[in-house]
Amino acid sequence: MAEWYTGQGGIILGLIIFLSLVVIGFSIYISKKSKKTVQDYVLAGSSLGIFVLYFYGAFTIMSAWTFYGLPGWVYAYGHGIMIPWYMFIHLFQVMIITVLGIKLWGAAKYYGYSTPLSVIADRLESQNAQYIFSSVNLIFVAIYLALQPAAIAIGLNVLVGAPLEFGFVYGAILSGLIAFIGGMRSVAYTNVFLGAWFLIAFVGTFIIALINLPNGLTGAAEYIVQNKPWLYSNPDPFGPAKLTGADRMAYALGYILSGFSGALWIHLMYVPMTLRSPLAMKWYPTLQLISFPIIFTVIGVTIGTTVGHVLAPNLPKADQVFQYIATQYGGVWWGAFVYIGAFAAAVSTMGTMIVAAASLYSYDIYRCLKKGKCTDQQIIWQTRIFLWILVIVSTFFGWLAIVGWKYIGLPAPVPLADFLNFLASPGFALNVVMLIALYWRRATKEATIISFIVGFILLAIGYVYQPFTYMLTGIKGLPALVIALPVELILFFTISYLTKPASEQTLAKFFDQLERYINEQPDPKVEGIS
Amino acid sequence: MPELSTKLFWVFVAIWSIWHFVSQWYAFTHPIEKQLYFGWLSWWQVNSIVWYFTAAAVFAVYLNKFWKPVKVREKMMKGKKAER
Numbered sequence: 001m002a003e004w005y006t007g008q009g010g011i012i013l014g015l016i017i018f019l020s021l022v023v024i025g026f027s028i029y030i031s032k033k034s035k036k037t038v039q040d041y042v043l044a045g046s047s048l049g050i051f052v053l054y055f056y057g058a059f060t061i062m063s064a065w066t067f068y069g070l071p072g073w074v075y076a077y078g079h080g081i082m083i084p085w086y087m088f089i090h091l092f093q094v095m096i097i098t099v100l101g102i103k104l105w106g107a108a109k110y111y112g113y114s115t116p117l118s119v120i121a122d123r124l125e126s127q128n129a130q131y132i133f134s135s136v137n138l139i140f141v142a143i144y145l146a147l148q149p150a151a152i153a154i155g156l157n158v159l160v161g162a163p164l165e166f167g168f169v170y171g172a173i174l175s176g177l178i179a180f181i182g183g184m185r186s187v188a189y190t191n192v193f194l195g196a197w198f199l200i201a202f203v204g205t206f207i208i209a210l211i212n213l214p215n216g217l218t219g220a221a222e223y224i225v226q227n228k229p230w231l232y233s234n235p236d237p238f239g240p241a242k243l244t245g246a247d248r249m250a251y252a253l254g255y256i257l258s259g260f261s262g263a264l265w266i267h268l269m270y271v272p273m274t275l276r277s278p279l280a281m282k283w284y285p286t287l288q289l290i291s292f293p294i295i296f297t298v299i300g301v302t303i304g305t306t307v308g309h310v311l312a313p314n315l316p317k318a319d320q321v322f323q324y325i326a327t328q329y330g331g332v333w334w335g336a337f338v339y340i341g342a343f344a345a346a347v348s349t350m351g352t353m354i355v356a357a358a359s360l361y362s363y364d365i366y367r368c369l370k371k372g373k374c375t376d377q378q379i380i381w382q383t384r385i386f387l388w389i390l391v392i393v394s395t396f397f398g399w400l401a402i403v404g405w406k407y408i409g410l411p412a413p414v415p416l417a418d419f420l421n422f423l424a425s426p427g428f429a430l431n432v433v434m435l436i437a438l439y440w441r442r443a444t445k446e447a448t449i450i451s452f453i454v455g456f457i458l459l460a461i462g463y464v465y466q467p468f469t470y471m472l473t474g475i476k477g478l479p480a481l482v483i484a485l486p487v488e489l490i491l492f493f494t495i496s497y498l499t500k501p502a503s504e505q506t507l508a509k510f511f512d513q514l515e516r517y518i519n520e521q522p523d524p525k526v527e528g529i530s
Numbered sequence: 531m532p533e534l535s536t537k538l539f540w541v542f543v544a545i546w547s548i549w550h551f552v553s554q555w556y557a558f559t560h561p562i563e564k565q566l567y568f569g570w571l572s573w574w575q576v577n578s579i580v581w582y583f584t585a586a587a588v589f590a591v592y593l594n595k596f597w598k599p600v601k602v603r604e605k606m607m608k609g610k611k612a613e614r
Binding site: 277279283286292305 | 539547551558563570571572573574575578579581582583585587589593599603604
């Protein structure tokens with residue numbers, strides 16, 4: 001039997017390597033424009049405009065999850081729970097990049113902050129907060145990050161039969177290299193190119209699928225209504241948990257609640273800080289809110305729930321559905337083009353996450369441990385070293401969940417979508433107290449730290465010991481976040497009122513002066529207004 | 531005190547957030563899995579598309595016409611142009 005990398009497989013592999021070299025070359029070119037400062041490496045020098053922002057923001061959000069995870073999940077479980085979850089996520093995502101993230105932007109532009117957690121720690125007058133928030137966020141970023149090389153591995157496996165390990169290692173190395181070379185600036189500009197490829201592959205496959213449907217989309221939808229109507233309903237009526245009544249409602253509401261975390265994904269908190277001016281923000285929500293229903297609701301969901309069950313019935317692994325349709329009905333060359341689209345989606349998201357997560361260590365932990373006595377060059381190199389550690393850890397975690405699941409006692413491989421929906425997203429939701437602290441003067445460091453830690457502990461117990469929420473509430477299938485989030489918020493507000501607020505000087509800095517700069521007295525020089 | 535436009539914007543955000551819970555309740559109590567629009571779009575898909583497009587319009591109007599950080603900078607740009 002021929003090896004997977006010979007013949008057609010070899011040509012496809014050659015194309016992927018060629019694309020990778022183009023992307024790396026582009027990253028090197030972009031990195032030449034860098035000023036070699038931490039703010040430039042981590043925040044692209046706070047210089048991005050609306051065009052780059054759209055591709056950078058949207059394609060940081062649209063990852064391999066959108067490409068393979070979403071069609072796969074709705075193919076298996078139906079879309080009644082998935083659609084409201086991501087609607088909620090997207091609403092809060094556009095807000096963190098605009099109306100909620102405006103203070104982070106102002107802090108970067110006016111005071112020169114390089115990471116969101118350094119802003120929040122100074123607002124709370126607590127370096128310990130920076131260590132705690134960074135460490136916990138690193139855990140959840142690593143989990144979400146693990147999804148990306150896993151998708152690269154699965155796609156290449158479906159396409160040419162490459163061993164999963166090859167895909168894992170290749171995807172991890174490429175993403176790491178892009179981030180290593182030029183930091184966030186390279187990542188942002190590379191996303192324009194990768195995002196365009198993603199769109200062509202995603203839309204093209206949808207069109208090919210429509211052409212190949214024997215009775216058109218209406219026939220396919222009618223088939224689902226007749227044979228599997230639960231795919232259109234809500235949620236999990238015949239799915240794995242077999243939930244009914246109040247249990248079913250609690251599961252659905254708890255799941256949607258984690259959508260609240262859209263404004264709290266730590267790597268998205270970096271995005272407003274990379275912008276040149278709020279003028280770049282004014283069209284972003286509209287662009288995202290128009291393009292996302294087309295990409296998620298129309299294309300991704302229709303392929304998974306309607307088209308998939310007609311053109312690719314009874315697939316052994318649901319996550320294969322998109323790639324299977326592309327390869328089977330578009331031919332192997334289109335399949336290769338689409339795989340590269342998924343590859344682009346994974347790499348574009350990984351790049352942003354890697355730089356953001358590595359700076360959580362280098363800027364928010366290492367720099368503080370050195371009490372600020374380190375040069376920009378030292379911090380950049382710490383970021384570069386740590387990003388490789390993070391890439392290795394995340395890739396190994398992804399491999400364990402997808403390939404080595406038996407070794408860690410899992411009953412089956414983890415579906416791609418669950419890395420985000422069930423694991424990382426609820427974790428990011430804990431950041432809510434940090435965001436409130438930016439806008440609420442009365443928030444105190446004691447309240448923010450204690451409530452955050454308690455929320456994290458409750459969530460972690462729910463992850464490790466799943467009957468935990470059932471023991472507390474008597475409701476089956478209730479996500480741990482439904483307990484952790486209200487407890488965290490109650491503690492946060494109660495302790496805030498019982499403890500002493502930050503000093504007048506700090507409050508003036510982060511409220512009066514910063515808000516005046518943002519809303520009343522901009523500095524035309526720093527924002528390039530001429 | 532926030533301006534009326536800002537208050538209205540946040541009321542909209544609150545309603546759009548609550549929409550999810552209300553629509554979940556509706557979906558539980560009605561046989562939505564049998565409803566198709568244009569012959570192929572499910573109830574949840576249509577619900578989502580309407581929700582996104584309305585939000586897109588509201589954000590466009592608020593951020594372009596009423597949001598202070600943009601307004602103040604556009605005013606400044608006009609001033610600079612007039613100076614030249």
